[in-house]
Amino acid sequence: VSAPDLAAIAARWTANADRYASWGDIAHGHPRYRAAWIAALADLVGHPRRDGTPPARIADVGTGTGEVALLLADMGHHVQAFDIATGMLEHARAKPAPPGGSVAFAVGNAYELPLPPASVDVVINRMVFWTLHDPPGALHEWQRILAPGGRIVVIDGLHFAAGRSPAQRIRRARTRMFWALEARIAGRRHRGSTATAGSRNDHTDNGPPPGTTWTGAEDAHRQFSDAGLRPTSFTWLDAVQRAQRATAPLRWRLAGLLPRFFAITWEAP
Numbered sequence: 699v700s701a702p703d704l705a706a707i708a709a710r711w712t713a714n715a716d717r718y719a720s721w722g723d724i725a726h727g728h729p730r731y732r733a734a735w736i737a738a739l740a741d742l743v744g745h746p747r748r749d750g751t752p753p754a755r756i757a758d759v760g761t762g763t764g765e766v767a768l769l770l771a772d773m774g775h776h777v778q779a780f781d782i783a784t785g786m787l788e789h790a791r792a793k794p795a796p797p798g799g800s801v802a803f804a805v806g807n808a809y810e811l812p813l814p815p816a817s818v819d820v821v822i823n824r825m826v827f828w829t830l831h832d833p834p835g836a837l838h839e840w841q842r843i844l845a846p847g848g849r850i851v852v853i854d855g856l857h858f859a860a861g862r863s864p865a866q867r868i869r870r871a872r873t874r875m876f877w878a879l880e881a882r883i884a885g886r887r888h889r890g891s892t893a894t895a896g897s898r899n900d901h902t903d904n905g906p907p908p909g910t911t912w913t914g915a916e917d918a919h920r921q922f923s924d925a926g927l928r929p930t931s932f933t934w935l936d937a938v939q940r941a942q943r944a945t946a947p948l949r950w951r952l953a954g955l956l957p958r959f960f961a962i963t964w965e966a967p
Protein backbone atom coordinates (compact mmCIF):
# COMPACT_ATOMS: atom_id res chain seq x y z
CA VAL A 699 0.00 0.00 0.00
CA SER A 700 1.48 3.34 -0.98
CA ALA A 701 1.55 5.89 1.85
CA PRO A 702 -1.69 7.85 1.84
CA ASP A 703 -1.36 11.59 1.34
CA LEU A 704 -2.69 12.53 4.77
CA ALA A 705 -2.45 16.28 4.24
CA ALA A 706 -4.71 16.02 1.20
CA ILE A 707 -7.14 13.75 3.06
CA ALA A 708 -7.27 16.12 6.01
CA ALA A 709 -7.87 19.11 3.71
CA ARG A 710 -10.65 17.22 1.99
CA TRP A 711 -12.48 16.47 5.23
CA THR A 712 -11.91 20.00 6.53
CA ALA A 713 -13.46 21.35 3.33
CA ASN A 714 -16.53 19.20 3.96
CA ALA A 715 -16.70 19.79 7.71
CA ASP A 716 -19.50 22.38 7.80
CA ARG A 717 -21.80 20.30 5.68
CA TYR A 718 -20.91 17.14 7.59
CA ALA A 719 -21.65 18.87 10.90
CA SER A 720 -25.04 20.03 9.74
CA TRP A 721 -25.91 16.49 8.63
CA GLY A 722 -24.67 14.76 11.75
CA ASP A 723 -26.43 17.20 13.96
CA ILE A 724 -29.72 16.79 12.17
CA ALA A 725 -29.72 13.04 12.59
CA HIS A 726 -28.40 12.97 16.11
CA GLY A 727 -30.65 15.78 17.21
CA HIS A 728 -33.44 13.23 17.02
CA PRO A 729 -33.94 11.54 20.40
CA ARG A 730 -34.91 8.19 18.89
CA TYR A 731 -31.83 7.97 16.69
CA ARG A 732 -29.61 9.10 19.55
CA ALA A 733 -31.13 6.49 21.87
CA ALA A 734 -30.53 3.76 19.29
CA TRP A 735 -26.84 4.68 19.08
CA ILE A 736 -26.51 4.76 22.86
CA ALA A 737 -28.05 1.28 23.08
CA ALA A 738 -25.72 -0.04 20.35
CA LEU A 739 -22.65 1.48 22.03
CA ALA A 740 -23.76 0.13 25.41
CA ASP A 741 -23.84 -3.39 23.92
CA LEU A 742 -20.34 -2.93 22.53
CA VAL A 743 -18.51 -1.19 25.39
CA GLY A 744 -20.88 -1.02 28.37
CA HIS A 745 -22.75 1.92 29.87
CA PRO A 746 -21.10 2.83 33.23
CA ARG A 747 -23.81 5.31 34.25
CA ARG A 748 -26.60 2.85 33.57
CA ASP A 749 -25.35 -0.68 34.10
CA GLY A 750 -22.43 -0.16 36.45
CA THR A 751 -19.73 -1.45 34.08
CA PRO A 752 -16.42 0.18 34.96
CA PRO A 753 -15.59 3.23 32.82
CA ALA A 754 -13.23 2.36 29.97
CA ARG A 755 -10.35 4.43 28.59
CA ILE A 756 -11.51 4.86 25.03
CA ALA A 757 -9.75 6.26 21.95
CA ASP A 758 -12.23 7.41 19.31
CA VAL A 759 -10.21 7.46 16.09
CA GLY A 760 -11.44 9.69 13.25
CA THR A 761 -13.89 11.31 15.65
CA GLY A 762 -14.97 13.89 13.06
CA THR A 763 -17.46 16.24 14.67
CA GLY A 764 -17.21 14.23 17.89
CA GLU A 765 -20.65 12.62 17.94
CA VAL A 766 -19.61 9.17 19.17
CA ALA A 767 -16.97 10.57 21.56
CA LEU A 768 -19.55 12.82 23.21
CA LEU A 769 -22.07 9.99 23.54
CA LEU A 770 -19.44 7.72 25.13
CA ALA A 771 -18.38 10.46 27.56
CA ASP A 772 -22.02 11.02 28.46
CA MET A 773 -22.32 7.30 29.19
CA GLY A 774 -19.50 7.64 31.72
CA HIS A 775 -16.40 6.55 29.77
CA HIS A 776 -13.05 8.40 29.62
CA VAL A 777 -12.64 9.43 26.02
CA GLN A 778 -9.71 10.72 24.00
CA ALA A 779 -10.79 11.57 20.49
CA PHE A 780 -8.55 12.08 17.45
CA ASP A 781 -8.92 13.28 13.89
CA ILE A 782 -6.54 14.50 11.19
CA ALA A 783 -8.96 17.17 9.94
CA THR A 784 -8.79 20.32 12.06
CA GLY A 785 -12.02 21.59 10.50
CA MET A 786 -13.88 18.55 11.83
CA LEU A 787 -12.32 18.94 15.28
CA GLU A 788 -13.43 22.58 15.46
CA HIS A 789 -17.03 21.41 15.31
CA ALA A 790 -16.39 18.72 17.91
CA ARG A 791 -14.81 21.19 20.33
CA ALA A 792 -17.62 23.70 19.88
CA LYS A 793 -20.21 21.22 21.16
CA PRO A 794 -21.08 21.29 24.85
CA ALA A 795 -19.29 18.53 26.77
CA PRO A 796 -21.66 16.30 28.75
CA PRO A 797 -21.89 17.34 32.40
CA GLY A 798 -19.33 15.40 34.40
CA GLY A 799 -18.12 13.72 31.20
CA SER A 800 -14.48 13.17 30.38
CA VAL A 801 -13.59 13.91 26.76
CA ALA A 802 -10.56 15.50 25.07
CA PHE A 803 -10.19 16.23 21.35
CA ALA A 804 -6.79 16.30 19.65
CA VAL A 805 -5.23 16.12 16.22
CA GLY A 806 -4.16 12.54 15.62
CA ASN A 807 -3.60 10.20 12.72
CA ALA A 808 -5.15 6.73 12.72
CA TYR A 809 -1.85 5.18 11.57
CA GLU A 810 0.29 6.88 14.22
CA LEU A 811 -1.66 7.91 17.29
CA PRO A 812 -0.12 10.17 19.94
CA LEU A 813 -0.65 7.56 22.68
CA PRO A 814 1.76 5.24 24.50
CA PRO A 815 1.57 1.47 24.02
CA ALA A 816 -1.07 -0.43 26.01
CA SER A 817 -2.72 2.78 27.23
CA VAL A 818 -6.42 2.35 26.34
CA ASP A 819 -9.11 -0.30 26.89
CA VAL A 820 -11.05 0.38 23.70
CA VAL A 821 -10.22 1.75 20.26
CA ILE A 822 -13.43 2.67 18.51
CA ASN A 823 -14.35 4.36 15.26
CA ARG A 824 -17.49 4.92 13.31
CA MET A 825 -17.67 5.47 9.53
CA VAL A 826 -13.88 5.80 9.37
CA PHE A 827 -12.73 2.34 8.34
CA TRP A 828 -14.12 2.67 4.80
CA THR A 829 -12.05 5.84 4.28
CA LEU A 830 -8.71 4.27 5.21
CA HIS A 831 -6.25 3.39 2.44
CA ASP A 832 -4.36 0.93 4.64
CA PRO A 833 -6.86 -0.67 7.06
CA PRO A 834 -4.45 -3.44 8.21
CA GLY A 835 -1.82 -0.78 8.96
CA ALA A 836 -4.34 1.11 11.08
CA LEU A 837 -5.42 -2.09 12.86
CA HIS A 838 -1.80 -2.79 13.84
CA GLU A 839 -1.48 0.72 15.26
CA TRP A 840 -4.70 0.28 17.28
CA GLN A 841 -3.37 -3.03 18.58
CA ARG A 842 -0.25 -1.20 19.79
CA ILE A 843 -2.18 1.21 22.02
CA LEU A 844 -4.55 -1.44 23.43
CA ALA A 845 -4.04 -2.68 26.97
CA PRO A 846 -4.19 -6.47 27.49
CA GLY A 847 -7.79 -7.65 27.19
CA GLY A 848 -8.69 -4.44 25.35
CA ARG A 849 -10.99 -4.26 22.37
CA ILE A 850 -11.09 -2.77 18.88
CA VAL A 851 -14.59 -1.75 17.78
CA VAL A 852 -15.03 -0.86 14.12
CA ILE A 853 -18.47 0.50 13.26
CA ASP A 854 -19.14 1.10 9.62
CA GLY A 855 -21.67 0.60 6.87
CA LEU A 856 -21.97 0.19 3.15
CA HIS A 857 -22.14 3.86 2.30
CA PHE A 858 -21.85 3.34 -1.44
CA ALA A 859 -23.78 1.06 -3.71
CA ALA A 860 -20.90 -0.73 -5.38
CA GLY A 861 -22.59 -3.98 -6.35
CA ARG A 862 -23.97 -5.00 -9.74
CA SER A 863 -27.40 -6.15 -8.62
CA PRO A 864 -30.42 -4.22 -9.98
CA ALA A 865 -31.17 -2.88 -6.48
CA GLN A 866 -27.64 -1.57 -6.14
CA ARG A 867 -27.74 0.03 -9.58
CA ILE A 868 -30.99 1.79 -8.74
CA ARG A 869 -29.60 3.01 -5.44
CA ARG A 870 -26.53 4.31 -7.26
CA ALA A 871 -28.65 6.23 -9.75
CA ARG A 872 -30.76 7.75 -6.96
CA THR A 873 -27.67 8.82 -5.07
CA ARG A 874 -26.13 10.36 -8.18
CA MET A 875 -29.29 12.36 -8.83
CA PHE A 876 -29.28 13.53 -5.23
CA TRP A 877 -25.69 14.76 -5.46
CA ALA A 878 -26.32 16.51 -8.74
CA LEU A 879 -29.23 18.36 -7.13
CA GLU A 880 -27.20 19.20 -4.03
CA ALA A 881 -24.42 20.56 -6.22
CA ARG A 882 -26.89 22.79 -8.07
CA ILE A 883 -28.38 24.08 -4.83
CA ALA A 884 -24.94 24.71 -3.34
CA GLY A 885 -23.84 26.33 -6.61
CA ARG A 886 -26.75 28.74 -6.37
CA ARG A 887 -25.95 29.50 -2.75
CA HIS A 888 -22.32 30.20 -3.55
CA ARG A 889 -22.93 32.12 -6.74
CA GLY A 890 -19.90 34.22 -7.55
CA SER A 891 -17.60 32.25 -5.29
CA THR A 892 -15.41 29.32 -6.23
CA ALA A 893 -16.96 26.98 -3.67
CA THR A 894 -18.27 23.70 -4.97
CA ALA A 895 -20.41 21.12 -3.32
CA GLY A 896 -17.49 18.74 -2.89
CA SER A 897 -19.97 16.04 -3.60
CA ARG A 898 -17.60 13.14 -4.05
CA ASN A 899 -15.42 11.67 -1.41
CA ASP A 900 -12.48 11.10 -3.72
CA HIS A 901 -9.39 11.78 -1.73
CA THR A 902 -7.47 13.77 -4.33
CA ASP A 903 -4.23 12.01 -5.26
CA ASN A 904 -5.06 8.93 -3.24
CA GLY A 905 -7.97 7.99 -5.44
CA PRO A 906 -11.31 7.03 -3.95
CA PRO A 907 -11.21 5.39 -0.52
CA PRO A 908 -11.33 1.58 -0.64
CA GLY A 909 -14.70 1.49 1.10
CA THR A 910 -16.36 2.97 -1.98
CA THR A 911 -15.94 -0.39 -3.70
CA TRP A 912 -17.12 -2.60 -0.84
CA THR A 913 -20.07 -4.71 -1.91
CA GLY A 914 -20.67 -6.39 1.44
CA ALA A 915 -19.65 -6.34 5.08
CA GLU A 916 -17.23 -9.19 4.36
CA ASP A 917 -15.05 -6.66 2.53
CA ALA A 918 -14.57 -4.84 5.84
CA HIS A 919 -14.22 -8.12 7.71
CA ARG A 920 -11.46 -9.22 5.33
CA GLN A 921 -9.28 -6.29 6.41
CA PHE A 922 -8.94 -7.95 9.81
CA SER A 923 -7.70 -11.22 8.35
CA ASP A 924 -5.33 -9.25 6.12
CA ALA A 925 -3.95 -7.79 9.35
CA GLY A 926 -3.66 -11.29 10.84
CA LEU A 927 -6.50 -10.70 13.30
CA ARG A 928 -9.52 -12.92 13.80
CA PRO A 929 -12.55 -10.80 14.79
CA THR A 930 -14.33 -11.72 18.00
CA SER A 931 -17.77 -10.63 16.86
CA PHE A 932 -19.73 -9.28 13.94
CA THR A 933 -23.10 -7.57 14.53
CA TRP A 934 -25.60 -5.81 12.30
CA LEU A 935 -26.84 -2.72 14.15
CA ASP A 936 -30.40 -3.25 12.99
CA ALA A 937 -32.03 -1.12 15.69
CA VAL A 938 -29.86 1.79 14.58
CA GLN A 939 -31.00 1.30 11.03
CA ARG A 940 -34.66 1.16 12.01
CA ALA A 941 -34.27 4.38 13.98
CA GLN A 942 -32.37 5.96 11.12
CA ARG A 943 -35.09 5.05 8.64
CA ALA A 944 -37.72 6.49 10.93
CA THR A 945 -35.96 9.77 11.66
CA ALA A 946 -33.72 10.75 8.74
CA PRO A 947 -34.85 13.51 6.38
CA LEU A 948 -36.99 12.17 3.54
CA ARG A 949 -34.57 13.32 0.84
CA TRP A 950 -31.79 11.15 2.33
CA ARG A 951 -34.06 8.17 2.24
CA LEU A 952 -35.04 8.84 -1.36
CA ALA A 953 -31.35 9.25 -2.23
CA GLY A 954 -30.43 5.87 -0.76
CA LEU A 955 -28.05 7.52 1.68
CA LEU A 956 -28.87 5.43 4.72
CA PRO A 957 -26.25 2.73 5.20
CA ARG A 958 -26.90 -0.45 7.12
CA PHE A 959 -24.45 -0.26 10.00
CA PHE A 960 -22.41 -3.13 11.40
CA ALA A 961 -19.85 -3.54 14.16
CA ILE A 962 -16.76 -5.73 14.06
CA THR A 963 -14.84 -6.30 17.27
CA TRP A 964 -11.48 -7.82 18.07
CA GLU A 965 -10.19 -8.54 21.55
CA ALA A 966 -6.56 -8.38 22.58
CA PRO A 967 -5.22 -11.38 24.51
Ligand SMILES: C[S@@+](CC[C@H](N)C(=O)[O-])C[C@H]1O[C@@H](n2cnc3c(N)ncnc32)[C@H](O)[C@@H]1O
Nearest residue numbers: 711760761762781782783786807808824825826
Ligand atom coordinates in the same frame (compact mmCIF):
# COMPACT_ATOMS: atom_id res chain seq x y z
C1 LIG B 1 -17.17 9.96 7.73
S1 LIG B 1 -16.25 10.83 8.96
C2 LIG B 1 -16.78 10.01 10.46
C3 LIG B 1 -16.71 10.92 11.67
C4 LIG B 1 -17.23 10.35 12.98
N1 LIG B 1 -16.50 9.17 13.40
C5 LIG B 1 -18.70 10.05 12.95
O1 LIG B 1 -19.11 8.91 13.17
O2 LIG B 1 -19.50 10.99 12.70
C6 LIG B 1 -14.61 10.18 8.72
C7 LIG B 1 -13.57 10.91 9.58
O3 LIG B 1 -12.34 10.18 9.54
C8 LIG B 1 -11.29 11.12 9.56
N2 LIG B 1 -10.06 10.47 9.06
C9 LIG B 1 -9.81 9.99 7.82
N3 LIG B 1 -8.57 9.46 7.75
C10 LIG B 1 -8.02 9.61 8.99
C11 LIG B 1 -6.75 9.28 9.55
N4 LIG B 1 -5.79 8.68 8.83
N5 LIG B 1 -6.53 9.58 10.85
C12 LIG B 1 -7.49 10.18 11.59
N6 LIG B 1 -8.70 10.54 11.11
C13 LIG B 1 -8.97 10.26 9.83
C14 LIG B 1 -11.79 12.24 8.67
O4 LIG B 1 -11.08 13.44 8.87
C15 LIG B 1 -13.25 12.32 9.10
O5 LIG B 1 -13.43 13.23 10.15
